[in-house]
Amino acid sequence: MAVGALGFATLAAGTSAVALAQNNQDVITVKKARTHVLAGRAVRVQGVLRPPRRGDVVALQARRRGRWTTLDRDGTDAAGRYRLRYRTRRPGSWKLRVRVAGAQAATAGRAGRARRGGPRRSLGRLNVYRHANASWYGPGFFGHHLACGGNLTPGTLGVAHKTLPCGTKITLRYRGRSVRxxxxxxxxxxAGREFDLTAATKQRLGFAGHGYVLTTR
Incomplete structure (x- = not known):
């Protein structure tokens, strides 16, 4: 999956998906997916349901608080194509997927009937960011005790933060690179800095050393 800086990711259908399509089983493919966005911007997903037919409802869903929540729905056209869009509101990171939710209702505006076990496809994570001022630390501190347990090493991946609970996972993004x-x-x-990146995190991101990064928390 190739991802540009907060741009579209192009996902190619795998061999297994092609084989299922040849066997006339439903396969949901994703052609483009924008899953790294700033808060307030829209997530966009485009794809095709195979074999193509008009009227199936495809849902964009995020995993929140232990359950899948539908963000948007679209009915497929005669070629099986669908387009999904959801405007984000706040920073965060959630598992994301598309699935066939059911056959489209005959009357416009009515919800489609649910289809259990319909085809679905994982999109990884939806990452919604805000800007945060960050720096890094490492040399001179290696071997020192970490407030959340253990000792700092050149290979320690993580961040320092004043108030977020120890172990809280965050996704950081910098110039097209992401790390969780x-x-x-x-x-x-x-004063004015929110995160201190460990040396390994800095290296993974290609971070310059001091400046703004994108964060999901």
Whole structure:
């Protein structure tokens, strides 16, 4: 999956999907997916249901609080194509998928009937970001005790934050690179900075050392 900086990701249908289509079983494919967005911007997903037919309802769903929540629905056209869109409201990171929710109701505006076990496809995670001022630390602190347990090493992936609970997972993004790491320490204690990245996190992101990153928390 190739992903541009907060742009569309192109997902190719795998061999198994092609084989299912040849056997005339329903297969949901995703051609484009924008799943890294700033808060307030729209998530967009485009794809095709195979074999193609008009009238099936495809749903975009996020995993929130232990259950799948539908963000948007669209009925397929005669070629099986669908387009889904959802405007985000706040930062966060959730599992994301598309699934065939059911046959479209004959009357416009009525919800389609549910179809249990309909085809579905994972889109990984929906990451909704805000800007945050960050720095990094490492040399001179390696071997020191971390506030959340353990010792800091050159390979420790994580961030320091003043108030987020230890172990809280956050997704950071910088110039097209993303990494999902836990809160492992407390800090930074410089006015105006929200996160201190460990050396390994800095390297994984290609972070310059001080400046703004995108964060889901």
């Amino acid at each position: 790491v836990p809160v492992v320490d407390r800090g930074p204690y410089v």
